[in-house]
Amino acid sequence: MAEPEQDHIAVTDESRLKTGLRPRHLVMMSLGSAIGAGLFVGSGEGIALAGPAALVAYAIIGLIIVSVMRMLGELAAADPNPGAFSYYVGKALGSGAGFMMGWLWWVQMTLVVSAEALAAAEGLNSLVGVLPAWWWALIFMVVFTLLNLSGAANFGELEFWLALVKIVFIVVFLAIGAAYLFGWTSEPSPGMENVGAILPNGIGGVTAALLVIAFAFGGIEIIAVAAAETDDPGPSVTKAIRTIVWRILVFYIGSVLIIILVLPIDDDRLQSGPFVGVLEQAGLPAVATTMGAIIVIALLSSMNVNLYGASRMLFSLGVRGMAPTVTARTASNGVPVRAVLASVVVGFAMVPANYVWGEQVLDQLLALVGSTLLVTWLSITAAQIVLRRRADRNGVHLPMKMWLYPYLSWATLIALAVIVALGLWTESVRSQIVSTAVLAVVLWGVGTIVARRRSAAGEATPRHSPSEE
Numbered sequence: 001m002a003e004p005e006q007d008h009i010a011v012t013d014e015s016r017l018k019t020g021l022r023p024r025h026l027v028m029m030s031l032g033s034a035i036g037a038g039l040f041v042g043s044g045e046g047i048a049l050a051g052p053a054a055l056v057a058y059a060i061i062g063l064i065i066v067s068v069m070r071m072l073g074e075l076a077a078a079d080p081n082p083g084a085f086s087y088y089v090g091k092a093l094g095s096g097a098g099f100m101m102g103w104l105w106w107v108q109m110t111l112v113v114s115a116e117a118l119a120a121a122e123g124l125n126s127l128v129g130v131l132p133a134w135w136w137a138l139i140f141m142v143v144f145t146l147l148n149l150s151g152a153a154n155f156g157e158l159e160f161w162l163a164l165v166k167i168v169f170i171v172v173f174l175a176i177g178a179a180y181l182f183g184w185t186s187e188p189s190p191g192m193e194n195v196g197a198i199l200p201n202g203i204g205g206v207t208a209a210l211l212v213i214a215f216a217f218g219g220i221e222i223i224a225v226a227a228a229e230t231d232d233p234g235p236s237v238t239k240a241i242r243t244i245v246w247r248i249l250v251f252y253i254g255s256v257l258i259i260i261l262v263l264p265i266d267d268d269r270l271q272s273g274p275f276v277g278v279l280e281q282a283g284l285p286a287v288a289t290t291m292g293a294i295i296v297i298a299l300l301s302s303m304n305v306n307l308y309g310a311s312r313m314l315f316s317l318g319v320r321g322m323a324p325t326v327t328a329r330t331a332s333n334g335v336p337v338r339a340v341l342a343s344v345v346v347g348f349a350m351v352p353a354n355y356v357w358g359e360q361v362l363d364q365l366l367a368l369v370g371s372t373l374l375v376t377w378l379s380i381t382a383a384q385i386v387l388r389r390r391a392d393r394n395g396v397h398l399p400m401k402m403w404l405y406p407y408l409s410w411a412t413l414i415a416l417a418v419i420v421a422l423g424l425w426t427e428s429v430r431s432q433i434v435s436t437a438v439l440a441v442v443l444w445g446v447g448t449i450v451a452r453r454r455s456a457a458g459e460a461t462p463r464h465s466p467s468e469e
Contacts, residue, residue: 017082017315018152018334021230025156026240028163029305030223034248035166036112036302038216040295041119043256044274046216050209051200051265057213058256060415062249065217067412068377070402071384073241076224077400078391080233083316084224089379092386095322099447100440101379102317107439108372109310110346112218116303117141117347123273123296127289138351144304145344148311151333152229155308162301169294170251173275177258180282187283194264207426210419211371211433218373219302220248221380222309229312238400310343311336321454322447371429371436374420381413 021029047054072085081087083102090098121136131139148155176185183189199205223244227237255275262278263270269277275295279288315336318328327339388405391398402409423433 017229017312017330017336021152021156021226021236023230023236023239025160026223026226026230026236027244028160029156029226029308030220030240030244031163031167031247034217034220034302035163035170035251036116036119036219036299036306038212038218039252039255040275040299041273042212042216043252043259044270044272044277046209046212047256047260047263047274048265048270049201049212050206052195052198052260053206054209054213055253055256055260057206057209058216058253061210061213061217062252064377064412064415065220066245066249067403067408068380069220069223069241069245070400071409071412072221072224072380073238073400074398074402075380075384075387076227076241077234077238078396078398080224080227080237081316082225082228082312083320084227084313085221085376085380085383086313086316087320088383088387090320092383092390093379094448095451096444096446096448097379098320099317099322099450100443101376102313102322103443103447104372104436104440105376106310106313106317106343107346108218108376109306109313110343111372112215112306113303113310113344114347114350116299116306117144118350120296120299120303123292123299126273127292127296134351138348140300140303141344141347141351144300144307145340147304148307148340149331149335149337151335155304159301159305159308162297162304165294166298166301167247167251169291169298170255173278173291174251174254174258176282176284176287177255177262177278180278181258181261185282185284187281190262190281192261194261196265200265203422204426204428207419207422208428211374211423211429214371214373214419216252217248218376219306219309220244221376222305225309225312225316234399241400307340307343307347311340314339314342322450371423371432374416374423374433375436375440378413378416378420381409381416385409385413 046057050057075088076084079088083090083098086098086102086105089101117137117140118133120140121133124136125131125133147158179185180187181189181191201208223237223240227233227240230236259270259274259278262281263274267277269280273292273295276288276292279285279291314323314327315330317323318325318336318339327336327342329336329338331337384402385406388398388402388409390396420433423429
């Protein structure tokens with residue numbers, strides 16, 4: 001039987017995060033992570049695959065993520081840890097599962113960082129040119145690597161304002177889109193004439209779109225990772241999760257609905273730039289250009305916070321003996337420098353890949369991340385079911401509780417399993433899901449071996465991060 005993660009850690013000055021994030025930082029960081037390439041680029045891809053049915057697909061994934069975030073909130077409020085769901089999965093299912101979840105999510109985040117950098121580079125290249133896209137991607141990688149080395153407090157404040165730009169943009173976009181559809185602009189409203197066939201590519205198209213749509217919601221779980229660097233993590237994460245989820249749903253569902261109604265399914269702008277396309281269609285090309293620049297800022301904000309999440313997860317793995325110990329060392333400002341540098345390797349590697357293969361690299365990254373997110377959400381759900389049962393049995397007080405437990409938790413688990421089954425049934429995404437599943441199994445096996453060797457050597461797998469001691 002798998003051994004749960006133990007409760008000991010040796011604290012050293014070289015392995016200590018510093019607090020400095022506030023509840024408002026947590027909210028904006030989570031929004032900043034989730035509102036990025038998945039929405040501004042992936043939404044058009046999802047609509048192109050699923051047609052108008054993409055709205056239903058977004059609603060389904062949205063409801064699932066609401067449930068998953070509530071479960072994660074229950075876990076994080078009761079026991080905040082920078083390893084977040086990796087740590088909770090380890091407690092519930094054994095160290096091997098925790099190892100798998102931590103490394104898989106770290107790989108996922110490094111891919112997301114790459115996707116955001118490439119999407120921002122292509123966006124800026126289309127706006128101003130000057131340099132080829134791969135040069136812009138390289139500049140972004142260098143700049144945001146340096147920013148992530150500057151300390152959590154400065155990082156959190158910068159991300160707060162960058163994320164606020166995104167939120168204002170989304171609100172303006174929704175208002176302009178609604179005005180155009182209601183006929184309140186100089187251009188005539190298209191009404192419902194662009195809707196077309198509900199399933200232009202059949203059920204297979206919807207299934208393929210689900211992975212792209214899953215990518216769109218990815219990153220919101222970073223709130224649990226960042227909670228450990230707040231002064232009062234339990235109440236902070238509780239407040240943040242209670243306020244963030246409905247905003248995500250309004251922003252995503254509202255934006256997708258407007259795009260579906262404004263742009264025909266065969267419009268090239270649907271995949272190249274759906275938000276700018278809507279503004280151009282509404283007769284506001286100058287606003288579209290301005291908004292194009294704001295989208296680049298929004299993508300960079302998302303890249304920034306996802307790099308933070310990747311580095312903290314790798315730091316946690318190092319602290320818990322699941323990664324090289326050098327990744328658990330921090331500088332005087334509390335930043336895990338080596339974990340940050342390791343987390344940008346993939347992003348820098350994508351720069352020459354973009355030079356050689358162009359936009360195809362971004363398309364592949366969008367699809368790959370969607371399948372890894374399904375594993376993350378499945379693992380969080382399974383961990384919550386196990387740990388909640390354990391807490392109820394032991395009479396443990398929980399500051400935040402999952403709705404309708406255990407029924408909604410099990411319903412979410414079943415819904416995620418159905419999505420995975422549909423993916424296996426659909427040829428275009430089957431290989432992605434299988435490869436992700438194989439990677440997860442391999443990582444679980446490696447993690448189990450590592451845990452057994454540590455146990456045989458008399459070492460305990462740590463529970464808390466140094467920032468919490």
